[in-house]
Amino acid sequence: MNNETPERNIPAPPVNAENQRYFDATAQGTLLIGHCKDCRQFHFYPRTLCPFCFSERTEWVPAAGTGTIYSYSTSHRGVPIPYTIAYVTLDEGVSMMTNLVDCEIERLSPGQRVKVVFKAAEGGSNIPMFTPI
């Protein structure tokens, strides 16, 4: 069975003043992650204060866009169209919630290599999702 995400209506992200720029970047085909110039660690989701050392010297930097599946689940019941939620561990070392798309659900497994693709949500925002490489 194909994961027919394009037919699922992707809910618009409830954007706020702090995270608008993340979706400004996805509109350009870029996935941003948080990076701290003091403790030099990446974090996700990106935010203004570093969640590790609480420094204000954070920057939102482009991720390579590749990673591995940490875990996933396909919802079969109570939803109009089955879809697959997942966590992907980016090559930068942080994991993000996402959907796995354009793939055969039966062939997915944790540890599998994936790359980012962008899908349009209701309202037009570009949402980063992942597909097997």
Add this chain to the structure above:
Amino acid sequence: MSIKGKAYIVGAYEHPTRKAPDKSVAQLHAECARGALTDAGLSKDDIDGYFCAGDAPGLGPLSMVDYMGLKVRHVDSTDTGGSSYLVHVAHAAQAIALGKCDVALVTLAGRPRSEGSSGTQPRNYGAAAPDSAFEVPYGITTANGYAMVARRHMYEFGTTSEQLAWIKVAASHHAQHNPDAMLREVVTVEEVLASPLIADPLHRLDCCVVSDGGGAVILARPEIAKRLRRPLVRIIGAGEAPKGQNGGKLDLTTSGAAWSGAAAFAEASVKPQDIQYASIYDSFTITVLLQLEDLGFCKKGAGGRFVADGNLISGSGRLPFNTDGGGLCNNHPANRGGMTKVIEAVRQLRGEAHPKVQVRNCALALAQGTGGQLGSRHCSATVIMERE
């Protein structure tokens, strides 16, 4: 300073309803409070501390104190989802220990069944929630979040769906003796695996029921507890621990129970192997497995083997759990399971559980819950209680 021995659970009441389309949520809270007062042998005017969480309607404690006509000098509306009521028991013991109140009432009630709520519905806490924009588009629900925890546990430790199913099987063995339970039929591992996939790898019978209802407990100072004619159940240890995505350094196979449990065991000066009965929040089968490991009933990763072959069934297994049938079979009022975990532990310590599931000479019990969502962010709470 410790809460050990500073407060006793003197009243406990579980609302018998499982579907209440003709009652209001405030009414259910009040009926639970009344039931717990009757159980304790106290009157409404004895209450001087009130605890409730996000299921309390309106402005929480303000609406409910007013509705019930209480006059209190201490309120606490800490909301950690389904574990709130375990946190409330600990906070009430703290408030009593500090002299902030003498008799504390904790209530929970809700009507998710009448209102058509389900764990397969997407969750959206709005734009102000800092995580919403990064999660809502992906269709995060309660069920698929816990399913990702289950899948990761299977990947890291080789846990199987059959092992998870044993948790439901054990709960169903207990529920057959509970006339109020929604699901009283004993099920087999095969039946769990044959039930439809909700969010793989979780099947329908890996998920708790959706029910209306509620419950209440009353805590009191030792001197008051000893004047009442009920068996003495005292709080000897507690812990609470929120855990989230840790800035993307994700670890879905460990819950906050690793910390809340350690704190509770240290305060109580007991070990997991001393516990004779355990109420373990069972929103899903995987919820139980993770908490059992993190509390130290078995090693991390060994939960699947620990729960298999009926090891959680009262009378035959090593660790009797959820002898009321739990959330998997009995009820899950307000989609929040913490209150009923406390109530069944109190029944066990009083010797008032159903004779078929009563643990003999039960003197030491644990109640454990996680609220929120193990797949993203949650708060674990542990309470250890002793029969005096």
